[in-house]
Amino acid sequence: MNRQPHTSSREVIVAHAIEPVVAELRLIDVADYIAFIRLEHFACLADLVDSAAELYFMPGTLRLGHGGEAHVDWSGSPRIVLDLELRPQGATVYFQLTLAENDASVVLNYVLFEQPDEDPGRNTQMLEELLERARIRKAEIVGE
Structure with missing residues (x-):
C-alpha cells in the first residue's frame, strides 16, 4: 500500500487519542x-478492548476490528498486533495497534470521512476534532 503524505500526522493523532486506552x-x-x-x-x-476504552471514549467509539496477531518465538519478546477501529461520529479509522515489551505503535490502514473535504490537511484537522469530541471527560464520569 502506498502511504499518503498525511498518514504520519494522522497516526500521531490516533496514537495520542488512544494513549490512555493503551495503558489499560x-x-x-x-x-x-x-x-x-x-x-x-x-x-x-473484543471485551478486553471495550473494557479498556469505556472510561475514555463514548460507547462504540473504539472497538476490535478483524482480530489480531501474536508474534511469539524463542528468540525475543512477544508482540501483539490488534486490528482496531475508531468510530467517532463523522469518521471511521481502521488501524493496527502493536504492543511490544517497551513500546506501542499505530499503523493507519484507512480513514473514511462521512463528509470529506478536498484538502487532506483539513481532513486531518477534522479527525483530531472528531476524536476529541468522542472522548469522555472526567466530569462526565463523575456526573458533575
Whole structure:
C-alpha cells in the first residue's frame, strides 16, 4: 500500500487519542492475548478492548476490528498486533495497534470521512476534532 503524505500526522493523532486506552491494555497479561488470539477467541479480545476504552471514549467509539496477531518465538519478546477501529461520529479509522515489551505503535490502514473535504490537511484537522469530541471527560464520569 502506498502511504499518503498525511498518514504520519494522522497516526500521531490516533496514537495520542488512544494513549490512555493503551495503558489499560498493557495491564492485561501477554499470555492472555496469546491464548485468545491462538484459540481464535476474538470475542474475548473484543471485551478486553471495550473494557479498556469505556472510561475514555463514548460507547462504540473504539472497538476490535478483524482480530489480531501474536508474534511469539524463542528468540525475543512477544508482540501483539490488534486490528482496531475508531468510530467517532463523522469518521471511521481502521488501524493496527502493536504492543511490544517497551513500546506501542499505530499503523493507519484507512480513514473514511462521512463528509470529506478536498484538502487532506483539513481532513486531518477534522479527525483530531472528531476524536476529541468522542472522548469522555472526567466530569462526565463523575456526573458533575
